[in-house]
Amino acid sequence: MVTARAPATSANLGSGFDTFGVALSHPADTVSVERAAETTIEVTGAGAEFIPTDPEKNVVGAVADALEAPAHIHIDKGVRPSSGLGSSAASAAAAAVALNEQYDRGYSRHDLVSVAAEGEAVVSGEAHADNVAPALLGGFTIVRSDDGATSVDADLSLVACLPEVVVSTRDAREVVPDSVSMADHVETVGNAATLTAGMCRSDPELVGRGLDDPVVTPARAKLITGYADVREAALSAGATGVTVSGAGPSVLAVCASGRRRGVASAMVEGFADAGVGARAYQTAVGDGATVL
Ligand SMILES: Nc1ncnc2c1ncn2[C@@H]1O[C@H](COP(=O)(O)OP(=O)(O)OP(=O)(O)O)[C@@H](O)[C@H]1O
Numbered sequence: 001m002v003t004a005r006a007p008a009t010s011a012n013l014g015s016g017f018d019t020f021g022v023a024l025s026h027p028a029d030t031v032s033v034e035r036a037a038e039t040t041i042e043v044t045g046a047g048a049e050f051i052p053t054d055p056e057k058n059v060v061g062a063v064a065d066a067l068e069a070p071a072h073i074h075i076d077k078g079v080r081p082s083s084g085l086g087s088s089a090a091s092a093a094a095a096a097v098a099l100n101e102q103y104d105r106g107y108s109r110h111d112l113v114s115v116a117a118e119g120e121a122v123v124s125g126e127a128h129a130d131n132v133a134p135a136l137l138g139g140f141t142i143v144r145s146d147d148g149a150t151s152v153d154a155d156l157s158l159v160a161c162l163p164e165v166v167v168s169t170r171d172a173r174e175v176v177p178d179s180v181s182m183a184d185h186v187e188t189v190g191n192a193a194t195l196t197a198g199m200c201r202s203d204p205e206l207v208g209r210g211l212d213d214p215v216v217t218p219a220r221a222k223l224i225t226g227y228a229d230v231r232e233a234a235l236s237a238g239a240t241g242v243t244v245s246g247a248g249p250s251v252l253a254v255c256a257s258g259r260r261r262g263v264a265s266a267m268v269e270g271f272a273d274a275g276v277g278a279r280a281y282q283t284a285v286g287d288g289a290t291v292l
């Protein structure tokens, strides 16, 4: 048997829709695999009751197919499904690493990005890699459709606040505008470049400014009850920037050093004032999938 751990991730980071992503130090999924004649799946942990065990409908089934590696697969969920924290991607990445090891395929983490993205296609209808890339490579990642992923290590404090609402990726993708104005395009490029420079320098001020986004985030914020108040509360408590995590409903804040606890409390209180329960992960930019 081989067991692998893969982290939660936060995709888009405001200005990098379908392009940027970051691995979180926690929470994470753990996946154990054992060779078998055909793939079977068992799921335990966070939200297990909402996750299919049919290999045709679970992301790890698609990963096993892509690697031609049938196995009994046990997923222990640490990342709640439909959270905006890359729950499906964490399972896909951990399964790809574990099956690669179990069957001695010899693929690199970069090679496994496209394999794990095939798992994502089962869930959201398209093989987007902006969650599986950081889940596999760690750090801050940039994906492009035709040339894989680039990763940058960064040392940054983050808070991921998960409200007790559900927003599916499919629904969140339907509210994204089909086109942008030249003014919004120029602002987005400037923010994305600022964020990237901030990641390279582990500078929370630059990264925070880079989270601003005039296009996707305003459309998706409407799906998250209390978002505007939670964002203001986080900024008042010392966050340098706030955005929707992935397709939501989680809200991600970048924090100046030493401000994480106050930001986390402020965000939970902000959701409570809106009548929504929430939990906050005081986390950081983390490493990618590992064999345990
Ligand atoms: N192994 C798995 N882990 C989690 N979700 C899975 C898995 N396999 C299939 N799913 C399905 O994927 C959906 C969750 O994926 P979705 O992309 O909507 O949320 P997410 O991955 O938590 O968030 P995001 O992609 O926005 O960061 C659920 O409907 C769930 O049933």
Ligand SMILES: N[C@@H](CCO)C(=O)O
Binding pocket: 011, 012, 017, 018, 019, 084, 086, 128, 130, 131, 169, 172, 173, 246, 247
């Ligand atoms: N870029 C994808 C990520 C989903 O986690 C989206 O925002 O729809």
